[in-house]
Amino acid sequence: MKHTANNRRKFIQSLLALPCLSILPVSAAMRTPRATEGPFYPTKSMRYGDIDNDLVKISNEVKQAGGEVLHLQGRVLDTNNKPIKGARVEIWQCDANGHYLHTGDRNPVPLDKAFQGFGHTISGHNGEYSFRTIKPVSYPGRTPHIHVKAFANGRELTTQFYIDDYPENDYDFLFNRMSLEQQEAVSMRLKQGKEGLEATLDIIV
Ligand SMILES: [Fe+2]
Numbered sequence: 001m002k003h004t005a006n007n008r009r010k011f012i013q014s015l016l017a018l019p020c021l022s023i024l025p026v027s028a029a030m031r032t033p034r035a036t037e038g039p040f041y042p043t044k045s046m047r048y049g050d051i052d053n054d055l056v057k058i059s060n061e062v063k064q065a066g067g068e069v070l071h072l073q074g075r076v077l078d079t080n081n082k083p084i085k086g087a088r089v090e091i092w093q094c095d096a097n098g099h100y101l102h103t104g105d106r107n108p109v110p111l112d113k114a115f116q117g118f119g120h121t122i123s124g125h126n127g128e129y130s131f132r133t134i135k136p137v138s139y140p141g142r143t144p145h146i147h148v149k150a151f152a153n154g155r156e157l158t159t160q161f162y163i164d165d166y167p168e169n170d171y172d173f174l175f176n177r178m179s180l181e182q183q184e185a186v187s188m189r190l191k192q193g194k195e196g197l198e199a200t201l202d203i204i205v
Contacts, residue, residue: 065115067096067134069196083127087152098139
């Protein structure tokens with residue numbers, strides 16, 4: 001069976017329909033599945049300068065990054081679904097050409113100098129976080145993804161967010177390592193909004 005988004009949803013719904021599960025008390029939420037940091041987490045020296053939560057626009061630059069604008073938002077929660085205020089959330093991803101803002105990236109495509117590549121934010125009162133970035137694109141060997149790191153309640157969680165039901169997910173070695181439920185937890189359902197694409201995904205640490 002292909003691990004499509006529909007199959008994932010059907011699988012999870014079928015679990016919930018089982019009488020033995022439906023009589024169980026509400027249990028702790030599953031933590032967001034962890035994933036490798038990968039080789040392109042910015043080094044300390046790369047994390048200076050503009051590292052705000054708008055990756056599409058670098059301060060003092062006129063040009064805007066290439067790619068499709070994506071507004072990513074969600075909440076940082078603990079496993080009891082309690083919002084965590086003051087959590088640091090970081091994201092990093094390649095630009096619209098498939099190149100990371102990292103000296104170790106040897107992909108022979110031009111770097112989009114207008115793309116910030118890395119950004120961070122601090123979660124608000126209700127655990128909310130948001131980023132303005134671009135829709136992730138694929139690069140050799142990987143389906144599109146956004147790297148995410150959260151520091152909350154003394155824990156550090158590193159993961160990757162994917163595009164829900166994206167065809168290349170079926171062939172991605174990291175995406176396919178996860179269970180259907182885990183895949184669901186890190187899949188962004190993109191919607192067209194007024195100012196670009198929108199996606200909402202909580203981070204449970
Ligand atoms: Fe990556």
